[in-house]
Amino acid sequence: MARAMFFGLTGMLGNVIIISVLYYGGTLVVNDVLSIGELTSFILCAGYSSISINGLSNFYTELNKGTGSAQRIWEILDRKYEIPLNFGIIPSEKPKGQVAFDNVKFCFPARPKNIVLDNFTLVLRPGETSALVGRSGSGKTTIATLLLRLYDPLNGRIVLEDVDLRDLSPIWLRSHIGAVNQEPVLFSGTIRNNILYGLNPNVNFTESQLEEAVRKAHVDESSSQLPDGLDTLVGQRGVLLSGGQKQRVAIARALIRNPTILILDEATSALDSVSEELVQNALDELAKGHTCLTIAHRLSTIRNANTIDNCSVR
Numbered sequence: 582m583a584r585a586m587f588f589g590l591t592g593m594l595g596n597v598i599i600i601s602v603l604y605y606g607g608t609l610v611v612n613d614v615l616s617i618g619e620l621t622s623f624i625l626c627a628g629y630s631s632i633s634i635n636g637l638s639n640f641y642t643e644l645n646k647g648t649g650s651a652q653r654i655w656e657i658l659d660r661k662y663e664i665p666l667n668f669g670i671i672p673s674e675k676p677k678g679q680v681a682f683d684n685v686k687f688c689f690p691a692r693p694k695n696i697v698l699d700n701f702t703l704v705l706r707p708g709e710t711s712a713l714v715g716r717s718g719s720g721k722t723t724i725a726t727l728l729l730r731l732y733d734p735l736n737g738r739i740v741l742e743d744v745d746l747r748d749l750s751p752i753w754l755r756s757h758i759g760a761v762n763q764e765p766v767l768f769s770g771t772i773r774n775n776i777l778y779g780l781n782p783n784v785n786f787t788e789s790q791l792e793e794a795v796r797k798a799h800v801d802e803s804s805s806q807l808p809d810g811l812d813t814l815v816g817q818r819g820v821l822l823s824g825g826q827k828q829r830v831a832i833a834r835a836l837i838r839n840p841t842i843l844i845l846d847e848a849t850s851a852l853d854s855v856s857e858e859l860v861q862n863a864l865d866e867l868a869k870g871h872t873c874l875t876i877a878h879r880l881s882t883i884r885n886a887n888t889i890d891n892c893s894v895r
C-alpha cells in the first residue's frame with residue numbers, strides 16, 4: 582500500500598509539473614517572452630535530467646544490493662578451511678585402495694554430545710566390495726564422509742595404504758574416490774556437463790569415455806526419452822529430472838573418473854526394480870578391481886558384496 586501510494590503520488594506530481602511547465606511555457610511563448618525552440622530545449626533538458634537522477638537512484642539501490650551480496654561471498658572466500666585443501670603428501674603412484682578405520686571416534690562439530698562413531702573399526706580391501714548395513718541414523722553415511730575427509734576423527738585414525746588420511750593431500754585423496762550419494766547434487770546445466778563435472782578440469786577426455794560412462798550407468802535409456810538427449814538442461818539442482826534419472830547421472834559422473842575407491846551410498850534407492858537390476862549389475866561389474874564401499878538397506882544391493890559390516894556401533 583505504502584509503495585503504491587508513494588509511486589502513485591510521485592508519478593502524479595511529475596505529470597503535474599510537466600503540465601504546469603507546458604502551461605506556463607506556453608503563455609510565455611504566446612507573449613513572445615520565449616521562443617518555441619527555447620521552450621522545447623528547456624523541456625528536453627529537464628526531462629533528460631530527471632531520467633538521469635532517476636537512474637542514479639536506481640544505481641544506488643543496485644549498488645547496495647550488490648555490496649550486500651558481495652559481502653556474503655567474501656565471507657565464504659575469507660573462511661579458513663579446517664582441512665586445508667592444498668596441504669599434505671601427494672604420492673606419485675595411484676593408490677591400490679587398502680583402507681582401514683582404526684578405532685575411530687567421531688561426532689559432528691555441530692552436535693558435540695552426539696557420538697556417532699565410537700571405537701569403529703573397518704577394513705576395505707583392494708578389489709573387494711564391502712557392504713555397510715545398519716539402522717537409519719547409525720552413522721553409515723558418516724563413515725563415507727570421513728573417508729572423503731570432509732571431517733577428521735576425534736580419536737583413532739583412518740589410513741589409506743598405511744598413510745593417515747590427515748597426512749595426505751585432500752585434493753589427491755578425493756581425486757581417487759568416486760562417490761554416489763543418497764541425494765545426488767546436480768548443477769544447473771546439461772546432463773553432459775553434469776557427468777563431465779566428475780573429471781578434473783585439466784584432464785582431457787575422449788567422447789568414448791563419456792559414452793562408456795553413460796552406457797554403464799544406463800543414462801542413455803532415460804536421456805533418450807528427454808528432448809535433447811545428453812544436452813537436456815537439468816534445472817537448478819536437477820529439478821527437471823526424476824530421482825532415478827538424477828542417480829544415473831551421478832553414477833555416470835562417478836564412473837567417468839575411474840576411481841580407485843567407489844562409495845555407493847544408497848546409489849540405486851530411487852530406481853525402479855528393473856533399472857535397479859541393470860544399474861546394480863553395471864556397478865557390480867565396475868566394482869571388480871576397485872575398492873567399493875556400498876551402503877544399503879536393500880538386500881539386492883549388497884548380495885554380491887565380499888563382506889557385510891553392521892554399523893550398529895553403540
Ligand SMILES: Nc1ncnc2c1ncn2[C@@H]1O[C@H](COP(=O)(O)OP(=O)(O)OP(=O)(O)O)[C@@H](O)[C@H]1O
Pocket residue numbers: 689690691692697715716717718719720721722723724763
Ligand atoms: N552434518 C551433520 N551435523 C550434525 N549431525 C549430523 C550431521 N550429519 C548427520 N548427523 C547425525 O549423525 C548421525 C548419523 O547420521 P548418518 O547420516 O551417518 O546416518 P545413516 O546411518 O547414513 O542414516 P540413513 O540410513 O538414514 O541414511 C545421525 O544421528 C544424524 O542426525
